[in-house]
Amino acid sequence: MKRRLFTVGALASVALAGCAGRNGLPGYTGPEVTSVVVNKSARKLYLLHGDDVLRDYNVGLGFTPLGHKMFEGDGRTPEGSYLINRRNPRSEFYLSLGISYPNTTDRARAQAMGKSPGGDIFIHGQPLTYKPKKTDWTAGCIAVQNEEIAEIYTMVRDGTLITLRA
Template sequence: MKRRLFTTGAIATMALAGCATRGRFLRYDGPEVTSVVVNKGARSLYLLNHNDVLRHYKVDLGFAPVGHKQIEGDGRTPEGSYLIDRRNPNSDFHLSLGISYPNSTDRARARAMGKSPGGDIFIHGQPVGYRPNGRDWTAGCIAVQDTEIEEIYAMVRDGTLITLRA
């Protein structure tokens, strides 16, 4: 009787494990990501280990993608070198990695115009209920698919250099 109960329980546990979905927090034990490069013109993001491309992703950018972000609300994605400086596992956009925009130069440029440089620039996934209706829909962030941000989130560490090019 005990053996049958144990066997039934073990089978039920294995069946439930087989139905489990993949979590959004992946593990990565490959080569270190030493830098991230975003080519805005090509709408591409690259994860690099020194000079070797580890991964490549197609991206969406700010709704006004041409030019460097100047001020809050301009819809542009920054250009230049920054750091990945934070992560948000509770993002409204699945998962997100923060970019250290604005730097002192960005703040000074915006202040000279009497404006705020804005902030909260992230690499992120899609919002809940997202329905694509064209490219370049963010307020200045870099957007990828949810499965892609899961991979990026696992691979990229805080402090990683990110370079955003025109």
């Protein structure tokens, strides 16, 4: 009897573990997210499957949100097309998805100005150590609420196209 109870318990544990995604977050089984679009002026992020919007989120941007990121420290969020190229499950902003900024053009533009283009641009949650006092507070990243980045983190795969528009 004990062996049967152990076997049933072990099978249930394995089945439940299969329902969890990365880092114990719920798994996502819906339509594939084929692209991410950020409309900076509307402060919105959209997860798309083809032309269909699967989810949308309000976002915070860099502390100087107007215009394309030109160099490190300018407080702007990039504009253009990039890829989701990495993820950080231990981010100081809960969870984060990396954006492939800077590209070759971004590097050349910053170099012509005698500056570094910067990097480490992410979609991320809220800081673990303080509460932002305004909407646009990042150094150039895209910020959402922690519950939202958990959902985005499970839905968006590395290699997904992200387009950031003015």
